[in-house]
């Protein structure tokens with residue numbers, strides 16, 4: 001990374017250089033890992049693509065129809081910043097029923113990402129520390145830095161479980177937030193009730209705000225548990241539509257949390273995202289009718305694909321048992337780094353993501369099984385062949 005040393009006033013008149021105007025905070029965000037994989041993908045013909053972080057099915061028809069009807073009915077204008085009342089109120093009731101919370105605030109978001117950002121912007125001061133497990137979803141590391149806050153990844157290798165003593169050891173007087181992501185991207189691990197209780201106890205003891213990213217809650221191949229039920233109004237609960245209903249391009253999610261914090265997030269949304277897309281909000285009303293959209297067959301399908309990935313790769317790879325999402329995070333065989341391994345995989349037409357995109361370590365790789373059975377079978381064959389080649 002080359003620091004920006006040029007500021008506008010140092011540029012002589014008539015020598016406008018946009019590259020010299022880039023802020024330090026933008027320069028400090030390194031997107032090269034993922035970008036490299038996508039650049040490589042563009043060069044391959046018919047790649048075995050196991051790198052995709054979104055479902056391989058399409059948005060269910062009733063949701064599409066509802067969005068189309070909303071657009072035709074002129075629901076194309078700004079909505080209230082916090083979202084449309086018809087959606088907020090049922091969501092608030094559902095959060096209360098699920099968590100036992102009494103009076104949470106609810107904010108409809110332009111995707112869960114917006115909730116991660118607004119939650120941080122509403123609560124973190126420069127120097128405040130944010131703890132999360134390593135491997136992590138990339139935003140957890142980069143967004144605190146935009147505010148001058150300090151990301152504190154806590155190693156969860158080799159089992160990717162929540163180790164309370166490691167979290168305790170990372171806490172300082174500046175720790176303000178603990179981020180949990182269950183089921184997890186990139187490991188697929190879902191936290192058990194005991195792990196959630198341990199995290200809740202730590203949060204209570206140290207007065208931490210928990211940001212609970214539950215975007216993969218529908219893809220949990222066992223009962224999904226949320227820390228929200230253990231921490232009444234001490235967490236920002238983030239839910240999304242992107243993964244559950246394959247609506248990644250529609251940009252819709254919601255946050256529930258303490259009213260004082262949700263009010264500040266709403267104020268910040270007013271000056272950033274303004275509101276979540278109106279047709280997507282109206283389309284989400286379709287999901288309030290029980291039984292209108294049933295995703296069970298897709299979840300069952302992904303459970304089967306998870307099982308196939310584990311059975312297909314475990315002879316050659318040390319692979320954790322993902323409980324949810326649609327990712328596995330196998331260890332690279334032999335002594336290669338994950339980056340070296342991914343370069344070799346790409347040379348064999350397979351696209352996966354090196355672990356250092358999600359971690360301080362470069363020892364594992366993320367593969368997504370949100371892919372067709374055909375792609376998964378081709379991927380298993382190619383990855384096993386590569387592991388045999390590496391073993392020599």
Ligand SMILES: Cc1ncc(COP(=O)(O)O)c(C=O)c1O
Nearest residue numbers: 111112113137185215240242253
């Ligand atoms: C853990 C996690 N949180 C949040 C997001 C962002 O989702 P959204 O599309 O709702 O902004 C993703 C997307 O990949 C994710 O993996």
